[in-house]
Amino acid sequence: MSANLATRFANNPLIRPEDVKPSIAGFEVVSIFNPGAFTFNGKIGLVVRVAERLVPTPGFLDSMSFLPTGEISVESFPTATPGLQTGDSREFTINGISHLTTISHFRLAWSDDGEHFIVDDHPLFSGEGEYETLGIEDARVTEIDSTYYLTYTAVSRNGYGVGMRSTTDWKNFTQHGIVIPPFNKDATLFPEKIAGSYYMLHRPTGSGLGGPYIWIAKSPDLLHWGENKCVAQSRLGKWDSARVGAGAAPIKTDSGWLVIYHGVEVLSEFSHRYSLGALLLNLDDPSKVIARSEDPIMEPEASYEIEGFFGNVVFSNGHVVQGDDLLLYYGAADSSCCGARLSLPEILASLKGV
C-alpha cells in the first residue's frame, strides 16, 4: 500500500530538455533533471543537471569527456564493436568498461514563486580537472553560515566519487576536490554543526558483502571526513530493496533530522523503479535512526515520471522548506525537472519507529 503524500505542481514538468539550449553546437540536450535547490536574495535557485550528447549518427554510439581546455571530446564506436553491450539507456559497455551515453554539467535556474523557472543559457560550471572528465551529476546544495556547499557526483575514469565546491555569490566557486573517494554518490551535508562536528550522508556503491547503503561521516572542517557509520540499508522485499541514497540536506524538526531519500526496486535488468521515502535521525547523534518510511511518500505515477530517458523514476536531491511545507524538486524519468508540495507533519506522522 502506498502512502503518497505529494501534491505535484500543476505546471509539471517545470523544465524540459526542449526549454534549454545545448552548451555547444552540434550537441543536443537529452535531459535536464535532478535539481539541487536553495534560496538566495529572495529567489529560489535550482542547480540543474544538464545531460547532453552529440546528435547521434545511426550505427554509432558516442562516449564523451571534458578536456582540460573545457572542450568536449567525442569517441565514436560502431554498434557492431566486438564486446559492445547496450540495454541501459544511461550507458553502454565494451568488455565490461562503462561508457556514459550523455555527459552532464550544471546550470542555474531561478524562480520568484518556486513554480516558474528561467534557466540560464550557459553552464554554471562543467567538469574540470581529472576527476570530472566524464561529467558532474546530482548536486545537493547546503547553506552553512551563508556559504553554499555543493556536493555532487564527480565522474571520471578514476571512478565516481563525491566532489565539493562552495560559493557565497553563485558566481565564484572554490573547488574542494574529492571529499569522499569512489565509489560513492548521493552525498549531502547537514546545515549546521552538531555537538561541534559537521556531518554528511553519503552512499558507497558495492555488492556481495554489504551493498549500496546510506552512511554518515563526521568532520571538523567540512573537508576531511571520518568516523563513518552505516545509517540505512536497503530492505529485501520492499520498495527500497536494491539501493538507497539520501536526497537534499536533512531538515531540522522538533522530532529529529528529516532525510528524504530515494529507494530503488529492480523490475528487470534494465528497468528500475525509483521512489521516495524518509528517515528520521536523532537530533544530537544523527547516526541513530529514529523512524523510517515503510511505504514510499512518493512514487512514479505521472506520465512524465513513468516515461522518459530512464522511466519509472522520481529522484530528489533538492528541496526548500516553507513553514510546514516542503517544496520538493525532483527529476522525473531522468528527463525533466518537476516539483511537488508535501506537508512536513504528514511526512513525520507517516514514519514508523525503528
Place this chain on the structure above:
Amino acid sequence: MSANLATRFANNPLIRPEDVKPSIAGFEVVSIFNPGAFTFNGKIGLVVRVAERLVPTPGFLDSMSFLPTGEISVESFPTATPGLQTGDSREFTINGISHLTTISHFRLAWSDDGEHFIVDDHPLFSGEGEYETLGIEDARVTEIDSTYYLTYTAVSRNGYGVGMRSTTDWKNFTQHGIVIPPFNKDATLFPEKIAGSYYMLHRPTGSGLGGPYIWIAKSPDLLHWGENKCVAQSRLGKWDSARVGAGAAPIKTDSGWLVIYHGVEVLSEFSHRYSLGALLLNLDDPSKVIARSEDPIMEPEASYEIEGFFGNVVFSNGHVVQGDDLLLYYGAADSSCCGARLSLPEILASLKGV
C-alpha cells in the same frame, strides 16, 4: 620478463596453520597469513591474520560472524541450498550475497632475528562492534611519533571498509572506527607528516567506470580524511591488470616515498595471480608518481606460494627496513607467513620513470 629481486628466507614458511592453536574449541586454523610488521623493544613483531572455521561437516558450508559478546556464531547451509554458488575457496554466494568461508582475527608473533617467530596462543583482538562482525583482515602497522597505528579491513554486512586502532604498548588499543568507508581495503599510513598533513594510501573497490585503483588521502588528525586523489591504476595487459593495492607504510628514501604494492592478474574466474611491484612517490607531494615497476619485483614461484588455500599469491602488508635491506613479510597462497630480503637500491634501480 620478470625482475625477481627477492631472496626468500631459507626457513619459509615462517609460520604455518599447524603452528598455531585455534582461538576456540571445535574450530580449525585454515590460514595464518598477510602479516603486518613493526619493531618494538628491540624485537620484530608481526600482526598476523588468522583465518579460522568450524571444522567442516560434509554436505554443509558454514558462515561465521563475531557476536557482540566476542563469541562466534555459525550459520550452516546445505550445499544443495537453492542459489548457492561455490568456486572461489574464500567465499560462497547465495543469490549474490557473499559468505566468507573463514573468519579472521589478529594475533601477534615475535622474533629476535626477524626470521624465527613465536606466535601467541590467543588473539591480539578479534572483530568488535557492528563493523567487524565478519572479521578483520590484513593489518598495516605504521609507527608515528611512538604510537603504532593499525589500518585493516573491517568486514561486516555493512560492507568492508578501513578500520583503525592505535596502541603504544601492544596491550591497550584505541578504536578509531571506520576511517575510510566501504568498499575499501589495503590502506596504509605514511610514517610522518608531509608539509603539515598526514597521508594514507587506500584502495576503493569497484568496476565499470574506474576500477580497484590505489588512491591517496590527506588528513589533519589521522581520523578525518579528504582531498582524495588517484595514484595508480591497474594496467591492461600487465601483471597488475586486474587490481592493485598498497602494501605496508611507504619507505622514505632520498629518491622519494617507496611503496610496495600488489598487482593481480586474472588467470581464470576463480584463479588470480598476486605479484609484488613498487611505486615511487614525490617526497613533498606523494600524490605524484615518479616511477613504477614495469615487471614484478617478486612473483609466486615457491611451492608454498603456488599451492595453498588460494594459490599463486605473494601478498605483502608488512616490512622492516634494515639499512639498505628490506625485510619483506608476506602471505603465501593465502596460507602461511613468509619472509624475503630485498635490496632497496635494487628496487629503486628497477623502477621506470613515469
